[in-house]
Amino acid sequence: MITASPLPAQQPRTWQRLWREAIVDPRELLELLGLGHLAASLLPAHDTGFALRVPRGFAARMRHGDAHDPLLLQVLPQAVELLEVAGFGHDAVGDMAARVAGGVLHKYAGRALLIATGSCAVNCRYCFRRHFPYAEETAAVNHWRAAIECIRDDASIEEVILSGGDPLSLATAKLAELTDALAATPHIRRLRVHTRLPIVLPERVDNELLAWLQRLPWPAAIVLHANHANEIDDSVADACVRLRAAGANLLNQSVLLRGVNDTVEALAGLSARLFSTGVLPYYLHQLDRVAGTAHFAVDDKRAGELIAQLRGRLSGYLVPRLVREIVGESAKTPL
Numbered sequence: 001m002i003t004a005s006p007l008p009a010q011q012p013r014t015w016q017r018l019w020r021e022a023i024v025d026p027r028e029l030l031e032l033l034g035l036g037h038l039a040a041s042l043l044p045a046h047d048t049g050f051a052l053r054v055p056r057g058f059a060a061r062m063r064h065g066d067a068h069d070p071l072l073l074q075v076l077p078q079a080v081e082l083l084e085v086a087g088f089g090h091d092a093v094g095d096m097a098a099r100v101a102g103g104v105l106h107k108y109a110g111r112a113l114l115i116a117t118g119s120c121a122v123n124c125r126y127c128f129r130r131h132f133p134y135a136e137e138t139a140a141v142n143h144w145r146a147a148i149e150c151i152r153d154d155a156s157i158e159e160v161i162l163s164g165g166d167p168l169s170l171a172t173a174k175l176a177e178l179t180d181a182l183a184a185t186p187h188i189r190r191l192r193v194h195t196r197l198p199i200v201l202p203e204r205v206d207n208e209l210l211a212w213l214q215r216l217p218w219p220a221a222i223v224l225h226a227n228h229a230n231e232i233d234d235s236v237a238d239a240c241v242r243l244r245a246a247g248a249n250l251l252n253q254s255v256l257l258r259g260v261n262d263t264v265e266a267l268a269g270l271s272a273r274l275f276s277t278g279v280l281p282y283y284l285h286q287l288d289r290v291a292g293t294a295h296f297a298v299d300d301k302r303a304g305e306l307i308a309q310l311r312g313r314l315s316g317y318l319v320p321r322l323v324r325e326i327v328g329e330s331a332k333t334p335l
């Protein structure tokens with residue numbers, strides 16, 4: 001087990017504090033897991049441009065002494081990331097940058113997606129964010145001015161989606177600034193939040209956040225992001241119970257990742273664990289093909305077989321929808 005160093009009593013263990021105490025040194029993480037002797041063979045020989053970052057509580061859920069641990073593989077920078085692989089480029093980045101002017105994306109009917117912030121508590125190796133030049137061009141700048149104008153002016157928008165980065169990286173007061181400004185907008189029917197924070201730093205689900213959720217004028221959906229059942233320990237399950245008690249509907253999206261969750265056992269185990277904590281599986285995404293992530297790719301044929309096997313084994317509502325995001329399409333594309 002990994003334990004944080006003791007703190008003076010007067011300093012409360014707020015989520016902000018736990019955020020700052022995240023592990024950022026890959027060697028420290030490997031040492032904590034009893035894998036220090038593998039540092040030279042596992043770690044990249046030079047900078048990948050995307051640092052390790054993992055909250056200590058998430059690292060504590062990794063198996064000691066297992067270099068193939070499914071949680072470790074999601075966060076550890078590895079030498080294979082430096083290989084250039086055809087089809088995995090930086091091109092997607094240009095597309096991404098074009099998509100976020102003002103921090104508002106209105107691509108899908110009825111839904112406005114806000115890139116609320118570029119920050120995350122964890123750096124996931126497979127994420128397109130590794131190449132994404134988040135600058136000040138996120139929706140929360142200037143008191144959400146562009147986002148609020150865009151949403152108020154377009155009566156076709158029924159759902160506001162907070163995404164990122166991780167929107168729960170923002171202080172709750174900042175989130176309330178947006179939802180208070182939109183409270184009187186009659187065409188809004190739903191709020192959705194896409195977040196990995198309740199999984200990687202469940203302390204983020206504090207009383208202030210719950211109070212904000214409770215006084216929202218719309219029904220809310222929270223789409224979590226867990227890829228493996230081992231990510232959901234009792235602290236995460238407890239955070240989910242509290243989110244549900246505050247009125248949120250809980251869904252989960254995952255990314256299909258080779259070596260992490262590309263077996264029927266891993267996917268079935270994830271669905272079962274999610275449901276036991278009050279969360280329904282929503283999407284299983286095929287990887288965005290960005291440089292440095294090719295070692296996580298699972299081909300579409302294998303992905304389809306996995307979903308077919310899951311269907312043969314699980315209740316229909318425990319089988320996530322396998323999708324790929326294709327730039328320019330008006331919805332996620334089912335595979």
Ligand SMILES: *Cc1c(COP(=O)(O)O)cnc(C)c1O
Binds near residue numbers: 111113161331
């Ligand atoms: C994924 C996405 C959504 C949400 O899509 P759902 O299928 O409703 O989950 C909305 N807007 C954008 C730009 C997206 O990429």
Ligand code: SF4
Binds near residue numbers: 119124164196
């Ligand atoms: S956006 Fe989500 S997947 Fe990407 S690094 Fe942040 S938490 Fe991880």
